Amino acid sequence: MAPDAAAFDGDLFPEFTPTSTATWRDTLAADLGADWAERLRWDAGEGLTVRPFYRAEDLDGDVPTGAPGMEAGWQIRHDLASAEDPRRELHEALDRGADALGLPVERGNSEHLLRDLPADVNLAETALHLTGASPEDARRLFASADVDEPRGSLTFDPAARRFASDDFDADDGYRRLASLLRDEADRAPPFRLVTADARALHQAGAGPVASLALALASLSEHFARLTEERVAPETVARHAQVVLPVGTRFFIEVARLRAVRRLFTQLAEAYGADGDARLQVQAVTAWRATALYDPHLNLLRGATAGAAAAVTGGADVLAVRPHDAAQQNAPSDTGRRLALNAQHVLREEAHLSRAADPAAGSYYAEVLTDRLARRAWERFQHVEAGGGLLDELQRGAVQERLTEARGERQDALAQRERVRVGTTHYPNLGEERLGDAPERSERPPRETDAFERLRLATERYARERGADRPAVFLLPVGTPRTRSARANFARNTLGCAGFRAVDSTGFDAAERGARAAADAVEAGDAQLVACAAPDDDYASLLPLLREALGERDAPVLAVARPDALPADERDAVAALLYRGMDLLGTLEALQKQLGITQEG
Structure with a gap:
């Protein structure tokens, strides 16, 4: 017989006497020694320390709980490896259950690509995320799409482009993006046009706090520059999305994705964006954590740690890199299939798509979310005090901090303070990869x-x-x-x-x-x-x-x-x-x- 929900008094286990925090501390001291708290405290970097455990009283006071705007489920995204001839890989990905596609349009072939592609994809059901694209590419897609509200996004972040290239004209980029928004504003939210892309910043060395702060600073630039170009702040907010790489530190990544929503809500309110605009969060397993040697371990990094953290943290769109992505002539067909199936396991077997905020109520996750959000907001305010992200980039201040952070990460790997299994620890002594290694100039750098x-x-x-x-x-x-x-x-x-x-x-x-x-x-x-x-x-x-x-x-x-x-x-x-x-x-x-x- 089912229990009477109306009679539930909030006590799930009345047979057990609650254990006080003081009792827990005394027990740990007896078992592990008086210095247990110091020995088990974790330095997560960037001024963030994590205690061994948290209790309900740690949520008292001004620690908010939950993450605004989280919804159950996510888009399983497959990033096409090449824009030269995407049709075969596109249909293969759709047949294997992808419901979102990442399309690279960096090679100047966007005109015919975006003209012909809608014939192969039902954009009312399958989201198309344009990477390396421009506002003009989005216009071409809209002109050729046979549906009124195509799903997907435009990954065009003038601040991130300026970070990647000193030659990029961010002012012109914002003018072109504002023109697109004024003409196509009604396409949101199915198609997002305002993106804070943290991939290059993360690749350059940004840690969890810095990547959040800089993504927020990028969104702030978008609000400021686009409203100057006569785009309403509500329009910017409704079109907003953030692209965040996710690493292997599970709870840190869960907290980071939850924190970005809270920070966006604060930012949108500060710019006077009324209403209940919901940030779209895209996650991609981090390139810098991918290793050439023992590549099957990348399955564990990307699918087990990164992907599970992303969906637990509330990602709306997730792309898992194939485990052999660091190899020459990669990814393989097997790599692409396993990357998609990893997400299907999380969705269909682990049922992580059925909960809107799986981490809600966890003392550990809630406190960590709050700590990350506070630290990131402080760093964001520091960037704003320096004139905003573009001014900081112009002076080289952001680049200097990221170079220092990347050096610290590399030093920690060199001294084995940080672990990359299969590379810095427990190498497969019989493995050889000389024939699989690409030219160094062909790929962005990785930590290993x-x-x-x-x-x-x-x-x-x-x-x-x-x-x-x-x-x-x-x-x-x-x-x-x-x-x-x-x-x-x-x-x-x-x-x-x-x-x-x-x-x-x-x-x-x-x-x-x-x-x-x-x-x-x-x-x-x-x-x-x-x-x-x-x-x-x-x-x-x-x-x-x-x-x-x-x-x-x-x-x-x-x-x-x-x-x-x-x-x-x-x-x-x-x-x-x-x-x-x-x-x-x-x-x-x-x-x-x-x-x-x-x-x-």
């Missing part, structure tokens, strides 16, 4: 580029010599537990440069291990030796190894921190491997010792 150049250089070195990739002899000495852990660490760190591993079961006696390493080098089976021993054993192991190697030229490495070895022993090894090391710099130095050079 520097590590991938290391591995590609190692592969190229081996191919040019008709030999296997250089190998490291793992020399585990000491107790099995310690030597095994340190040998695994050496295997994984050196594998990030594409070095093969010559394994051994370990040696109880240092003399036997040193002799085995020397034999492997003598036979040409190994070109490096990595010692994996307890700190106290290095004083005896390293001299024995040097004696056994004699004149053989093989860099010797040790898994140990610098303060664990005497100065003379530190100077005698080519590199030390430890957590927090500059892994990228260490691997580059080892490659130089072996005569391996990178192209370009």
